[in-house]
Structures are given as C-alpha cells and as structure tokens.
Amino acid sequence: DGGITQSPKYLFRKEGQNVTLSCEQNLNHDAMYWYRQDPGQGLRLIYYSQIVNDFQKGDIAEGYSVSREKKESFPLTVTSAQKNPTAFYLCASSISSGIGSQHFGDGTRLSIL
C-alpha cells in the first residue's frame, strides 16, 4: 500500500537536545511538507520541499531544520533553539502538478522531559 510513514509515534526531548523526526513516502510524490499542530491552533507550515535537494521555510521555521537528499525522505530536526517544541508533527506529500491536495502521515507527538 502506498502511503506516508512517520516515526516514531511518540518522542521525548530533553532540554538542549536535538531530535529528528522521520518521514518516508512511497507515493512517488515530488513535494513534501512538515506541519505543526497545537490544540486549538490548526496546522501551521514549518518547511516544504518541491524537489530533491531544495526546500523552503514555512510560517514557523525558526528552531527547525530539514534535509531532502532523497525523493522519498524528508526528515525534520527539532533543535534546542525551538523553545516550545511540544506538539503533534505531521508530514505530508503531494504530486508535482494537478491538484494541490496533500496526503498526510499519522504524525509524531513530541513532548519535553
């Protein structure tokens, strides 16, 4: 089955620690995205990538970094500079042309220890 796999489902971060969230897709989609979801806040865009080796900042990129070395993978690193990292992180992908709807993974819930 084609889809988006996010791992781990739950992640805990200590103060001053960087953590990396994994996102893998086998949909052959060119574009991939990272969103953050907080209670009562909706989804906010962190970073997106339209092609391999290229990515752009979204609305709330500070304290996060990404890489796109392979078409199917778009990992997100939450750095120690992100002072309020507790949230539900969602990865999505979309086709390169045609409809702009995005397909989502089942998320990673990040908490502070």
Place this chain on the structure above:
Amino acid sequence: QKEVEQDPGPLSVPEGAIVSLNCTYSNSAFQYFMWYRQYSRKGPELLMYTYSSGNKEDGRFTAQVDKSSKYISLFIRDSQPSDSATYLCAMSVANQAGTALIFGKGTTLSVSS
C-alpha cells in the same frame, strides 16, 4: 482578521442528523478548497476537494463553495457515530506542488448513537 475562520465547536448531534460545517476566509485569491477529516491521534485524510465556486457531492458528503461570500460548507447527511472526528477546512491560491495550504482550526464533531 485571520485568513481562515472555523468554529471549533464541539458540535454534538444524534445519529441520522444532517451536519453543517462551515469556514469563512478573507483572501479572495483562494481558488482550491478542501475538507479533511482527522481522527484522534491520526493524520488528516482528504474528504472533499473543490475548485472555485459550486457544489460537489460524494456519497453522504456535499461540499459547497460561495466565493462571493467567501464561505465554504461541508454537509454530512445521515450522520453516523463513525463520523465523529475533527473536520478541517483548507484552501490554497494555486494547485502547484509547494503551494501552502491554509487550514482552519478544525471543528470537533460528535455523533451519538
């Protein structure tokens, strides 16, 4: 004024009721409108996708777009307990990959049997 406004609810209805979910928006450049359903601890899944104004029907679901009023709706007929979820509206100005989706905060729906 936020770009997309959505009443967070919660909305509680009995099984079999007709449900109306709504979003208003301020950016007249939005052309692509989507409704996502999100179950607890899961990623959003695309329910309906419409371009410009008009209605679109899929089974028990009908999506309406009124661009003159900057208002979109999702109607659920014969609601079922399995429809209990958070419903997110989303919209974009274009359909190219990499176009950011702007999400509402989501409406939580509970259908009781």
